[in-house]
Amino acid sequence: MAVSSWIRPEQAGLTVKSRHPNSRFVIDALRASDRVVVTHGHADHARPGHGEVIATPETLAIMAARYGENFCQKRTPLRYGESLDMGDVTIRMEPAGHVLGSAQIVIDHDGKRVVVSGDYKRKQDPTCAPFKPIPCDVFVTEATFALPVFSHPDPDGEVKKLIHSLAVFPDRCHVIGAYSLGKAQRLIALLRQHGHQRPIYLHGAQQKLCQLYQDLGVDLGDLRPATAGEKGKPRADLAGEIVIAPPSAIADKWARRLPDPLVVMASGWMQIRQRAKQSGVEMPIILSDHADWHDLLATIDEINPGEVWVTHGREDALIRALGLKGIKARALSLVGYEDDAE
Amino acid sequence: MKAFADLLERLLFAPQRNAKLTHLGAWLESAPREDRGWGVAALNADLDLGRVKSSMVRRLATGLMDEELFAQSYDFVGDLAETVALIWPQGDAHRQQNYNGPALHDIVTSLQHAKLDDAEGMIKSWLDELDVTGRWGLLKLITGGMRVGVSARMVRLALAETYNQPVEDIEEIWPLLTPPYDDLFDWLDGRGTKPSAQGRAVFRPLMLAHPIDDDHTDSINPKDFLAEWKWDGARVQLASAEDGVRLFSRSGDVINAAFPELVEEWGWHGVLDGELLAGTPDAVEPFQHLQQRLNRKKAGAKLIAERPVFLRFYDMLMDGDEDLRPLPIETRRQRLLETVTAWQQPLMDVSPELEFNTAEDLQQWREQCREGHLNDGNLIEGIMLKARGSSYQHGRIKGLWFKWKRDPLTADLVLMYAQRGHGKRSSFYSDYTFGAWMDDGDGRRLVPVGKAYSGFTDAEMKKLDQFVRANTTNKFGPVRELKQTMVVEVAFDSIALSSRHKSGIAMRFPRFAHIRWDKPADEADTLETLKTWL
The missing domain is CATH 3.40.50 (Rossmann fold)
Known part of the structure; x- marks a missing residue:
C-alpha cells in the first residue's frame, strides 16, 4: 500500500493515520489538534493549545518557557532514541542538529519507514546534538535554503x-x-x-x-x-x-x-x-541553523531514501535538482493529491 | 584582485560617507601602483573591457549548472555577478584564504587584449582560484555597475585626501584623464607635472554661493556687492576649445547630447558660467519646461522645437587660453558683456546687473521675485550677491557669493504617513508625508501633496516620533498611516502641476516651518488654496 495512504498533508498539518483507531497524530500542527508531535520549539512549528504534545524534553521545556506551563493538556516527553507505539504506528526521536531539543521524527508502519527531518543542519553547533542520518523509504526534508546560491561558510x-x-x-x-x-x-x-x-x-x-x-x-x-x-x-x-x-x-x-x-x-x-x-x-x-544547498543534497545522498518529499521553502529548485540526479522527489503539499489523481 | 574585492565589500556595507572615504583611502595607499588606476576606473564606471560583457558571465554560469536552477537562483538574488559568485563551485577554502588572486591590472589588461574564447577560459580559471568575495569582485568588474554606494565625486575626494591635493584641482583635470590615469598618478606620486587643460574644453570647478536669510542681511553692506537675479534654471558651464564645444552640468557631466542646439561651434574659445533656462532670452519659461529637457539624455528635433532653451551667462572664466579667474568680478563681467554682445548669438545672453544703492532697494528687488518682475512670478528664485573685487574661486567661499532666496510660501497641512529615516535617524519616524483637504463630491478627505524630512529640531523629531508611534492607524510595510490630527506649517518654494501625483500638484523644496501642535486638522489648508499658487 502506498505510504501516502497513512501519512499525508491535511489542513492541520502533516498527518499520520492508519486503520488503527489509536494511531492518529499531526506533526507540527498548524491548528489545535488532539495529538501533536513537535519537531522543535520555533513558533511556526510549536504552537500552544493542543491536547497532547509529544516532543523531546528540551522542546517541551522551551514551549513551557514561551507559552506558559499550560500550553497543552498533556505532555509526553520522548528522548532521542526512545520509541513510542501508537496503535500499529511507532515513532522515534532522533537529533536534527537545528536547535536544542530539535528532532527528526522516525515513523514506522506497515514495514515502511518515513523520516520527517523538521528543520535541520549539518554544520557545527555546540548547543545541540548533531544531526543523525537514518535510512528510510521516504525522507521528508526541509527546503529553507534550497537554492544553489546558498553555500553557508564555516x-x-x-x-x-x-x-x-x-x-x-x-x-x-x-x-x-x-x-x-x-x-x-x-x-x-x-x-x-x-x-x-x-x-x-x-x-x-x-x-x-x-x-x-x-x-x-x-x-x-x-x-x-x-x-x-x-x-x-x-x-x-x-x-x-x-x-x-x-x-x-x-x-x-x-x-x-x-x-x-x-x-x-x-x-x-x-x-x-x-x-x-x-x-x-x-x-x-552568515550563520544558519538550516542545511544549505550542498548539505541538503549530500544528506539525501547519504540517507539514500526511496523517495523525497519536500516541505515548503524553495522546493522547486530542490525537486528539480533531485530529479536531475534520478531521485524521486515531490512537493509535500501535493502528496496524496497526486495519488488521488492517479 | 582579493584586495579590491574586499574594498568593494567594505564600501557596500559602510553606512556613512566618511567610512567609505576611509576605506577608499586605505586601499589607494596599499594597492600596487598599476592597480590603482583600474580600480578607480571601475568605481567610476569608466572601465572598458573590450568584448567581455555580462553575457559571457551568464554563459559561464549556465555551462556550469542546469539552466532552470540558474534561472531560479538569479531570480532570487537579482544580481548576475553575485549569483554566479555564489553558485561557482567552492574551491579549497584554506588555499583561498591565503591567495590574493591575479593582480587587478593583469586581469584588466589581459581581458582587454584577449580573444573572446581565451577570455572565457581566463575568467574560469580565476573564478576557480578566488574565494566567494574575490569571485564577486571579479564578476562585478566584468558586469560593470559596482552598486556599492560610491559616486565619482567621492572617489575624487578620496584621491584628494590621500594625496593631499585640493579636490578642485583633481576635479579640474579629471575630464582630461582616461583609465588607467597614469598622468594623474604620476602627478599625485610627485613623479610628474599636473596634467594641463590647455587647448581642451574641460570643466572648471564652480564657484558656489552661501545661502543667507533675513536675519543676516543687516551685516551685509550693499556697497560691497553686485546684485543679479537668481534664475530658476540649471547651473551650467560652456567650454569651447580646439577639441570642441562642451556643455557641462553643475557636477561636470557633459550634456551635449541633451542640448545639441547650444553646442554648435561659433568661433570662440573659452569657458563661461551661467544658467540654462527654458524659453528664449525675450520670454523665459518656468523650470518645469526645462525639466522636460533635463529628463532626456538625448533631444530630438521635435522636443527642441517644442521646448526651446537658451544660456544666460553671468561669468567668464577663460578667454582663449587667458585665465580670467584671478581678475575682479567687475572686470570679468565687463569682458563677458563685451564678448557675448559682439557674438549676437540668439541662444545666449548675459544676466543683467541689478542697480541699487541701499538695503531697501535690494529688498524691493527681492520682493519682485515673487510678485512677478517679469511676466511670470516663478522664473526667479531670488537674488545673488557677489562681493565686489572678488576673484573666481572654486567651492563655497565665505563672504564672496551669497544667494538670497525669495520668501518661501507656506501652508498648513496634515501629517498622513511616516517612515523611518536613515543612518542616525533609523530608529526615528522622521520622513513625513502630508496632505491637504480636497472635496471631490464624495465628501471632504485628505490627499497627499508632499513629503519632508527637514526643518525640525532633534527635540521636535523625538516628539514627532512619539506622536507617530502613539497614533498609528495602519502599517504598510515600512510606512505607518497616522491618525489625521497633526498639523504642520510647511514651507516650500513653489508649486507645479504634476500628473504623477494623485493631488495633481508637486511641491518644490518642502520642509517643516512650524509644528502646529495647537491647530485642529480640519482647519488645515485645502488643495484649492494650494492651486492658487500655481
Missing part, C-alpha cells in the same frame, strides 16, 4: 570576522540581530569557543531562553541584561561589547540605548550581499 570563519571587528572598532557597541531561540545561544557558544569571555548583553526577549539553555546544561558564560541607560541616554559602558537582540529591535527605539552601534545580523540570508545591505546591516554574519 561558522568559525564568521565568528572570527566578528571578533576581528571588536578589535578594529573597540569603541563601538556591536549589536547583533539573532533569533532568540537557537541562533542567539549558538552564537554565544561559538564566541565562547573562540575565547570571547567578556560579558555578553541581552535584549529582554533573549534572556528567558538563554537562561533555559543554561538550566539545561548548555554553558553560555556571563550573560547580562542590556538595560537602558539613565534618562534614555546611551550606556557608555556597552562600548566595545556585544549585545544580542531580536532582529526587529536592532534598528528600532530600543537600540538608542547603545553607544555608536555597529549593526550586525547573524542569519543564513546574509549570504546575499545586496539583501543584507538593504536591511541596513553594516556587518553581515
Whole structure:
C-alpha cells in the first residue's frame, strides 16, 4: 500500500493515520489538534493549545518557557532514541542538529519507514546534538535554503570576522540581530569557543531562553541584561561589547540605548550581499541553523531514501535538482493529491 | 584582485560617507601602483573591457549548472555577478584564504587584449582560484555597475585626501584623464607635472554661493556687492576649445547630447558660467519646461522645437587660453558683456546687473521675485550677491557669493504617513508625508501633496516620533498611516502641476516651518488654496 495512504498533508498539518483507531497524530500542527508531535520549539512549528504534545524534553521545556506551563493538556516527553507505539504506528526521536531539543521524527508502519527531518543542519553547533542520518523509504526534508546560491561558510570563519571587528572598532557597541531561540545561544557558544569571555548583553526577549539553555546544561558564560541607560541616554559602558537582540529591535527605539552601534545580523540570508545591505546591516554574519544547498543534497545522498518529499521553502529548485540526479522527489503539499489523481 | 574585492565589500556595507572615504583611502595607499588606476576606473564606471560583457558571465554560469536552477537562483538574488559568485563551485577554502588572486591590472589588461574564447577560459580559471568575495569582485568588474554606494565625486575626494591635493584641482583635470590615469598618478606620486587643460574644453570647478536669510542681511553692506537675479534654471558651464564645444552640468557631466542646439561651434574659445533656462532670452519659461529637457539624455528635433532653451551667462572664466579667474568680478563681467554682445548669438545672453544703492532697494528687488518682475512670478528664485573685487574661486567661499532666496510660501497641512529615516535617524519616524483637504463630491478627505524630512529640531523629531508611534492607524510595510490630527506649517518654494501625483500638484523644496501642535486638522489648508499658487 502506498505510504501516502497513512501519512499525508491535511489542513492541520502533516498527518499520520492508519486503520488503527489509536494511531492518529499531526506533526507540527498548524491548528489545535488532539495529538501533536513537535519537531522543535520555533513558533511556526510549536504552537500552544493542543491536547497532547509529544516532543523531546528540551522542546517541551522551551514551549513551557514561551507559552506558559499550560500550553497543552498533556505532555509526553520522548528522548532521542526512545520509541513510542501508537496503535500499529511507532515513532522515534532522533537529533536534527537545528536547535536544542530539535528532532527528526522516525515513523514506522506497515514495514515502511518515513523520516520527517523538521528543520535541520549539518554544520557545527555546540548547543545541540548533531544531526543523525537514518535510512528510510521516504525522507521528508526541509527546503529553507534550497537554492544553489546558498553555500553557508564555516561558522568559525564568521565568528572570527566578528571578533576581528571588536578589535578594529573597540569603541563601538556591536549589536547583533539573532533569533532568540537557537541562533542567539549558538552564537554565544561559538564566541565562547573562540575565547570571547567578556560579558555578553541581552535584549529582554533573549534572556528567558538563554537562561533555559543554561538550566539545561548548555554553558553560555556571563550573560547580562542590556538595560537602558539613565534618562534614555546611551550606556557608555556597552562600548566595545556585544549585545544580542531580536532582529526587529536592532534598528528600532530600543537600540538608542547603545553607544555608536555597529549593526550586525547573524542569519543564513546574509549570504546575499545586496539583501543584507538593504536591511541596513553594516556587518553581515552568515550563520544558519538550516542545511544549505550542498548539505541538503549530500544528506539525501547519504540517507539514500526511496523517495523525497519536500516541505515548503524553495522546493522547486530542490525537486528539480533531485530529479536531475534520478531521485524521486515531490512537493509535500501535493502528496496524496497526486495519488488521488492517479 | 582579493584586495579590491574586499574594498568593494567594505564600501557596500559602510553606512556613512566618511567610512567609505576611509576605506577608499586605505586601499589607494596599499594597492600596487598599476592597480590603482583600474580600480578607480571601475568605481567610476569608466572601465572598458573590450568584448567581455555580462553575457559571457551568464554563459559561464549556465555551462556550469542546469539552466532552470540558474534561472531560479538569479531570480532570487537579482544580481548576475553575485549569483554566479555564489553558485561557482567552492574551491579549497584554506588555499583561498591565503591567495590574493591575479593582480587587478593583469586581469584588466589581459581581458582587454584577449580573444573572446581565451577570455572565457581566463575568467574560469580565476573564478576557480578566488574565494566567494574575490569571485564577486571579479564578476562585478566584468558586469560593470559596482552598486556599492560610491559616486565619482567621492572617489575624487578620496584621491584628494590621500594625496593631499585640493579636490578642485583633481576635479579640474579629471575630464582630461582616461583609465588607467597614469598622468594623474604620476602627478599625485610627485613623479610628474599636473596634467594641463590647455587647448581642451574641460570643466572648471564652480564657484558656489552661501545661502543667507533675513536675519543676516543687516551685516551685509550693499556697497560691497553686485546684485543679479537668481534664475530658476540649471547651473551650467560652456567650454569651447580646439577639441570642441562642451556643455557641462553643475557636477561636470557633459550634456551635449541633451542640448545639441547650444553646442554648435561659433568661433570662440573659452569657458563661461551661467544658467540654462527654458524659453528664449525675450520670454523665459518656468523650470518645469526645462525639466522636460533635463529628463532626456538625448533631444530630438521635435522636443527642441517644442521646448526651446537658451544660456544666460553671468561669468567668464577663460578667454582663449587667458585665465580670467584671478581678475575682479567687475572686470570679468565687463569682458563677458563685451564678448557675448559682439557674438549676437540668439541662444545666449548675459544676466543683467541689478542697480541699487541701499538695503531697501535690494529688498524691493527681492520682493519682485515673487510678485512677478517679469511676466511670470516663478522664473526667479531670488537674488545673488557677489562681493565686489572678488576673484573666481572654486567651492563655497565665505563672504564672496551669497544667494538670497525669495520668501518661501507656506501652508498648513496634515501629517498622513511616516517612515523611518536613515543612518542616525533609523530608529526615528522622521520622513513625513502630508496632505491637504480636497472635496471631490464624495465628501471632504485628505490627499497627499508632499513629503519632508527637514526643518525640525532633534527635540521636535523625538516628539514627532512619539506622536507617530502613539497614533498609528495602519502599517504598510515600512510606512505607518497616522491618525489625521497633526498639523504642520510647511514651507516650500513653489508649486507645479504634476500628473504623477494623485493631488495633481508637486511641491518644490518642502520642509517643516512650524509644528502646529495647537491647530485642529480640519482647519488645515485645502488643495484649492494650494492651486492658487500655481
